[in-house]
Amino acid sequence: LVIEADFSQLLLKATTELMTKTDAAERTVLMLVADAHETPVQTEKCIWFLFKLGADPKATDRSGNTAAHLAARRDNLRDGATPLMEAARAGSWKCTKHLLHLLRQLRFNECSTHGNSKRSRLLGLKDHRGRTASDLARLNDHSELANYIELEMRLVFDCNGSITGLDFVESWLKDMKKLIEDENYSALVQKVNRFNCDLPNSQGNTFSMMFIYVAQPQQRSNPDTTNLNQETFLKKLLQVCDPTCANTYGMSALHIAAYKGNSAAATALLNAGARANVMCLEWTPLMQAACCTQQDAAASVCWILLCAGSNWSLKNREGKTALDLATEQGSHKMAELLRSRSDEFYPVTNPQGLCVIINISKFESSSEGERKGSQFDVERVSELFSKLGFIIDVREDLTADEIENYLDCVRIWKELERHGAFVCFLMTHGREDCIVGSDGKPCKIFDLTRKFQPKLCSSLAGKPKIFFVQACRGLEKDELLVKRETIDNAGGRFEGTSVLYPSNSDFLIFYATPRGQVAFRDENTGSYFIQTVCELIEKYYQTEDLMSIMVRVNKRMAKKPYRDGDQYFHVVGEITGHPTRKISLDPSRACD
Template identity: 85%
Template sequence: DYATALVEEIAKWVRYFYVTLRKSDGSFYSPNTIVGIRAALFRYFMKLPGLNIIAHEAFHSANLMVKNVCNAYLKSGGRVQHYEAIESDDLVKLASYFDRSNPTRLQEEVYFNVLFYFGNRGREWLRGLTVRSFREKALSNGAMAIELQGSTSKNVKGSSDMRLCDDNKQALMVAKPETRHCPVQAFQLYLSSWKCTKHLLHLLRQLRFNECSTYGNSKRSRLLGLKDHRGRTASDLARLNDHSELANYIELEMRLVFHYNGSITGLDFVESWLKDMKKLIEDENYSALVQKVNRINCDLPNSQGNTFLLMFMHVAQPQQRSNPDTTNLNQETFLKKLLQVCDPTCANTYGMSALHIAAYKGNSAAAIALLNAGATANVYMCLEWTPLMQAAFCTQQDAAASVCWILLCAGSNWSLKNREGKTALDLATEQGSHKMAELLRSFRENDAWTTRPQYQTGSGESGASYSYEYRSPPAAYMRQASQCTPQSLQAVDQHSAVESDCSSNSSRSDECYPVTNPQGFCVIINISKFESSSEGERKGSQFDVERVSELFSKLGFIIDVREDLTADEIENYLDCVRIWKELERHGAFVCFLMTHGREDCIVGSDGKPCKIFDLTRKFQPKLCSSLAGKPKIFFIQACRGLEKDELLVKRETIDNAGGRFEGTSVVYPSNSDFLIFYATPRGQVAFRDENTGSYFIQTVCELIEKYYQTEDLMSIMVRVNKRMAKKPYRDGDQYFHVVGEITGHPTRKISLDPSRACD
């Protein structure tokens, strides 16, 4: 019985199995076959006792035997069969198969990318990797990548663009924004789903959710042991879908026993290694800590519900940054690495999160790192205390004001009250934290933040749950915050009105939006095929997609193309985009909507309408804080009516939906920083050629490419209208005069020149 046998006994059996592995005629199997057999054994044992026969030290001798058997095959005259390299056509077919809205296909896409980028010298060894084996990495050229942590295996070398690697020692899964399916984006989405699952498990540790004071461990045990209609638990489903690491984690959670007094038992080993880790923190041995956190599960709790992250936040001391070699820099670096492998929202049994602790201690650098990793600024602990309220009890007034400002920038709701009916301002006043009180009072009196009235209980809600309009802070508090924060101050940088100092372009920095690297995120939604026969196929639209992708990639934009989405899929996709964390590092957002249309609507592939106003408003500052103060540009290639400038038309291809939709008149976003370019005025059709693409889109791309280095976008679009007015669209022997329409409220000029990006 393998489920109860000792590991050493299983290891001996596996080794003996490899020794006797022969064909019926006594000859050796090929290495490819042996590797496949070991992979099958690996999956089998991972689903039983959760035993890793590749990585476990007890199987070292057995794995050496696999190598010996493979060598014996080669010595006997056998040859290794090398499969042909994957063709580009196959990649295109795979891209059409992968579906990130489907969890199974998302997992398949990620697994394929791991094999494609890291498994060029064999893939069987990859089965020993886990989610914690990978991490995100920013390259020197600004691109994002996924790399293996601490791996020196020759198997990871050679399959990625090594010229982009800083140290040239590890292969990378490098972002490819010009493709429809960027591997890094898929991996990030997969990690997000993993973190979401763990977050739900961690919520059940809190007293307010498991109600252990009333039910003991029974309620939590019942919830974790729930079964579907086929009698399968969450752990069973995780194993069936090859999420063996997640299944093991769920089973560890189920071993935890919560008592009526709130204490936890069941994982005694956690107490011992947390003590060892605490000693390393006190000794400031961060190199040893980095090695340990990559091998252990940092989210398991001790008897008080504290994880390693919470313990680290209690022990770590905030310090002013004076030079790159200070202890605090080591703490910051280690905290960033720690947040790559643990849940930043995890709290103890009373709901106290790491962000609460950072606010209480006035640790601005830690607060920023936690917020960037996904911690929520408005999370409640017991008695409904938020991190902003905790900051009021910080003994250092300057540190309290700095943390207060950072939390406000991240969307903290200053109007929330605890169970005693007190706000953060009330608490700051009571505690004598005058600088923090002054800052909060200025926000309250000027109504700087407009927040939603409702609050959803839980520690994992999106920061966007508290929508706000941004107002510039007093300069004094920005200086105080900058003294305590790291250079990568994303949480403040993306909301502040302070411009970067670009020496080469200082004379123009005041009149243009800042240019970043990457310059922005460009979404291309093209609907060419429709389910309903009333909407004809938009032939030639692929030329527009190719032209836009080529141009905006050249301009330094990250490109994401979506084809033939339904109306609901368009809505859902843009909702996902607006909460995408990576938007914070982008200086602009561009969206091309190319489909049939009518008046104030565009049409999805299912023939249903989407109101343009509803799509654009998703990116207003109160709904998409990552783009606050940044240009949001929409190009809409769709008909807005049935009128033409000629009554007699022999043949034309138009982007018209063919029928009217009920709807209100267009209400454009009144917020600043929006620009919407229509291919045609309201009431008229938009033209498209089956062989060259849309007249409007092709003209826009041509003139942007010609003038982006010398003119701003609005000036270029005036040229577009001038070109279209002087050069009518020809269809056969008929000519049609058409001109685009521009609406919006930019507050500065928009430069598309990537050479102006600030370092």
């Protein structure tokens, strides 16, 4: 799933326990992904999720490989080798360049503290046989790559991040800039190669960065030919250069493409392996796009970055998002695009939120019958909402006072601040406007839900608060006269609660049945309403919002009457509340 970048299914199936499990070669999931031949752009988000679940990048397989070693090369490990050594020995220009170029950035080489010493030490590391990365490259007939590593080792960083050691690069880049401005792509093809395309000037800028900055598509007498030549050259360039390379401050080619509004370059870079959320002084490419002076170009690049997994909710050092910047810059089309992303749905977080399940199956009073089969509802809800990224907390057979006290504790739980939603399942008997505790005493629905109003629970202010009530709301049954063979359903029991129309926004309450009627439950399969809800959420959570799914629930229940013995009954749920946005349960929408 990670290799295929199927983030939605990954969230449903990946668990913390799986992160430590290994195959016959003692390789973890992270190692298997690292050893994959190719992965799409969206795999980055999946890998970050593995880390959040506890994947250990330092874990080793039976041969001593870490995930980094496996990513750097795809053959056997030699004792004491670093990932750079493995990439060099395997002749992997792509991995070797990426690892070398990371050490050009201030945040990795720490030159302000260590000068050039840390970087020099790391590049000069030797394996157990005393061989450096360049030695291993040369020993395995990769002499050109060995020369590149040695040239990289000649670079010297001062405490301000300025680079010396390759003085010829400045004049060479100046010559190449003239060719770019003249659109002399045939000459560029002859002069630019994998050895020189990523060499840095004093600030760490390379030819590929300069090309994307200078070679904007122009309106010429024959624009189609001009654009084609530029894009063709860029395609050739990305076959040999490092698409992740950045200057000393972390400014990458993708940042530049976004700033210049070059959608063709942004697409090519992302397809070549550039990261959509790469940071430069806490600025993402999406933030750079917001500063593009051409509105149409900015919106185009914005769309491309969002499709590649760009996180529109990230903030820079001033606490501003890409939307804030686009609004300030007057980039209205981009701002509208971002606003539609942020305003149409409530934000989805990781974890999505807390899912509380209060199930009362046994009662102190003999007048309240045991709710047999309710354990199937608890199991189904727990399994589904856990896979959807919710933290599950199950409470069984609480008294009325215990229900009140428990929800009071929940509403002041500090962790709610980092959650995007709150879900509560109330499953018990009910009467009129209340549910019943295990002691037979009533709890009014309104009293329970208002605990989470903003003035009492500020952590959930502006966030969806969703209640599912599986309980009767009266004694009536909507009997249906139909032929028995036309309905496919099992027998069941019924239960009982109330109706509530909360005045506060962001509340949603889904009742198993309309006011005055019973709610049905089967001893062998669970409640008709809860099981249907779980089935359709699981089927449609990726493509539809929660309200749309619940309409499907009602439609299903209306078309498929419930059988109780020899009789059939219409059962339709009721929805109340005032959400201000759509609610998505798709964990792949998570912004963090």
